[in-house]
Amino acid sequence: MARIPLKQLLADDPKKVLVLDGGQGTELENRGIKVANPVWSTIPFISESFWSDESSANRKIVEEMFNDFLAAGAEILMTITYQTSFKSVSENTPIKTLAAYDNLLTRIVDFSRDCIGEEKHLIGCIGPWGAHVCCEFTGDYGPNPENIDFYQYFKPQLDNFNRNEKLDLLGFETIPNIHELKAILSWDESILSKPFYIGLSVHEHGVLRDGTTMEGVAKVIKDLGDKINPNFLLLGINCVSFNQSPDILESLHRALPNMPLLAYPNSGEVYDTEKKIWLPNSDKLNSWDTVVKQYIGSGARIIGGCCRTTPKDIQEISAAVKKYT
Numbered sequence: 001m002a003r004i005p006l007k008q009l010l011a012d013d014p015k016k017v018l019v020l021d022g023g024q025g026t027e028l029e030n031r032g033i034k035v036a037n038p039v040w041s042t043i044p045f046i047s048e049s050f051w052s053d054e055s056s057a058n059r060k061i062v063e064e065m066f067n068d069f070l071a072a073g074a075e076i077l078m079t080i081t082y083q084t085s086f087k088s089v090s091e092n093t094p095i096k097t098l099a100a101y102d103n104l105l106t107r108i109v110d111f112s113r114d115c116i117g118e119e120k121h122l123i124g125c126i127g128p129w130g131a132h133v134c135c136e137f138t139g140d141y142g143p144n145p146e147n148i149d150f151y152q153y154f155k156p157q158l159d160n161f162n163r164n165e166k167l168d169l170l171g172f173e174t175i176p177n178i179h180e181l182k183a184i185l186s187w188d189e190s191i192l193s194k195p196f197y198i199g200l201s202v203h204e205h206g207v208l209r210d211g212t213t214m215e216g217v218a219k220v221i222k223d224l225g226d227k228i229n230p231n232f233l234l235l236g237i238n239c240v241s242f243n244q245s246p247d248i249l250e251s252l253h254r255a256l257p258n259m260p261l262l263a264y265p266n267s268g269e270v271y272d273t274e275k276k277i278w279l280p281n282s283d284k285l286n287s288w289d290t291v292v293k294q295y296i297g298s299g300a301r302i303i304g305g306c307c308r309t310t311p312k313d314i315q316e317i318s319a320a321v322k323k324y325t
Ligand SMILES: C[S+](C)CC[C@H](N)C(=O)O
Pocket: 037, 038, 040, 083, 130, 131, 132, 134, 135, 136, 174, 239, 271, 273, 276, 307
């Protein structure tokens, strides 16, 4: 059975909320893959044995992770390509040419689609420019962020993902800087020809990591008016603090009441970018039940978990989504 295009699915049933998967990189780490390296969760796919040996240990781990998120209730899942930009891959792995990079992405998407089957929706995950220098939680893009050529950075991944029919949606996630947001939103259908969403990396005080307020974010979208790419389907927050996430989503909803939103916070732990480890932060103040109810009240149409959330979290999210929709 063909999948319903997401734009149609969300429009046809205004109450439908899709359950997303959880933190993939950190879940692979929980299961024994060492992701603390310059391409982070891309690492298992770099080794040729992943592709040539069907019984490779890493291959089993990735398959089992997808299975466990599916069993927990995920209806839309991501490719594990957060740090798989051409720049990150070509600078840090033996994959140096655009042709070899293209082959890598196609293999990962094919493999992900095989893992989740034909019925579930698949997101082509695209991490921010800052991921390759690990500043997705500071938003510090240097002294002249307006001069960064974001298009050149994303183009190889976009060119591949745009033409891959196994992907239903592109996800720019953990975007911490307003210049990057403006760049993505300036691209028309010739550059972004598939439906896409943008997940913002927001500080626990409720501003984008670079200090931009949610009103400032909304202004960029409002100013574009009807020039906005019709493929821009959802805006939201990801890898933000679990405890603060309902308030942050609510502030985005107030600023953009008609925008379909999405939310997938992290566990509340904080990433140490030097040591590449997660440090405990405050305890969870709320349950997923409470948080999901608030997200839905704020217009969320896709809800899941980001770093350090597990299939158990997705199970709780799924139960809450069923209860409140
Ligand atoms: C979302 S963070 C945990 C991704 C990893 C980071 N960019 C790093 O390279 O360590």
